[in-house]
Amino acid sequence: MADTPTRIQVGGTAGTAPYEVLIGRRLLGELAGLIGTPARPSPTTTLKGGAPRHGHVQRVAVLHPEALAETGEAIRQDLAEQGYDAIAIQLPNAEEAKTAEVAAYCWKALGQTGFTRTDVIIGVGGGATTDLAGFVAATWLRGVRWIAVPTTVLGMVDAAVGGKTGINTAEGKNLVGAFHPPAGVLCDLAALDSLPVNDYVSGLAEVIKAGFIADPEILELIERDPVAARTPAGPHTAELIERSIRVKAEVVSSDLKESGLREILNYGHTLAHAIEKNERYNWRHGAAVSVGMVFAAELGRLAGRLDDATADRHRTVLEAVGLPLTYRGDQWPKLLETMKVDKKSRGDLLRFIVLDGIAKPTVLEGPDPAVLLAAYAEVSG
Ligand SMILES: NC(=O)c1ccc[n+]([C@@H]2O[C@H](COP(=O)([O-])OP(=O)(O)OC[C@H]3O[C@@H](n4cnc5c(N)ncnc54)[C@H](O)[C@@H]3O)[C@@H](O)[C@H]2O)c1
């Protein structure tokens, strides 16, 4: 029996379709209700969540990374038994999935299966998988429905929610993409049990980000027992995940396409994306965001916006869970060059999210190059 999941609504304002993020355990039974009635239901098919909201769905494609081959196949088989024509498409692990070549491979598989506009894509995996799956859904036939089943902390609290989908190019991170919100998000906390600790901790960077930009209770929960925060068995796991999702849901519900408020979710990301590219994506996103937030805190402090205690608190809480605080000092010129194609840039104007205080994010435009360099000196290891 599945426990009753927590449900958080996203969207539903300003012409955007609402959808729900479900958080709980044993949630896969909810999948068919989100997909819609199978065109050829098996005699035993029962849909959860009341009457189906969508027409008959014939085909579903389950996109999953290599690391989740068994899970992906189990979901595919379950859906096939319910009457869908279900295929599984295996993707490379992690950032290697976020390429034009992998997207083209998926388009080919969908084309060969005869995937139509009423068919549905399911992305099962971490943020890299859901970013790619959402991008394929956004581009196939100019947009088909998709459902996110995030299996990492980072995927649950951030990547699967909000409809930013995309891939990387040789010039940088997430440079090609689309806003294409999912039809639903299923966060099954049991998935976190198999996650390597390094990936679990990397996801905490986005949780801590949510704490600094909007919900200081998150920081307090982690600071009370940072060792427990590093494992899915910790006493506050569900609360940390729920609180972070609520932060994200609230922001993207009022500004889906990042015309203003949504930029606050980019806290720490301007430098982070440059580090990821510089490391050829061998650093996890969360690790880079950790360094990026220390940098942003120093920038805020040097710009006279952020008090010393809050700037120092970044280092303390990030280090306490085992996230990195520094990056190579000799890389600044290259990082600066990459930061120029950050999506927050306007022409030659570099823009950063900084804090005026806890839960007071703001934009710092065109900081003096000497201030940028001084902030970077503070994170140079
Ligand atoms: N769209 C957004 O709004 C958004 C937000 C934040 C981050 N992101 C993106 O998310 C990506 C990072 O996501 P991530 O940190 O989840 O990493 P990831 O998707 O690269 O996953 C990390 C590794 O864990 C494996 N894995 C996933 N789930 C597992 C499980 N349950 N058990 C064992 N192994 C598992 C993956 O195959 C991969 O090898 C980056 O590309 C980042 O840009 C997007």
Ligand SMILES: O=C(O)C(=O)C[C@@H](O)[C@H](O)[C@H](O)COP(=O)(O)O
């Ligand atoms: O949802 C958002 O908006 C974010 O900025 C969340 C970030 O954590 C995430 O890494 C996002 O993919 C970054 O977006 P980008 O537009 O800077 O590529």
Ligand SMILES: [Zn+2]
């Ligand atoms: Zn991020």
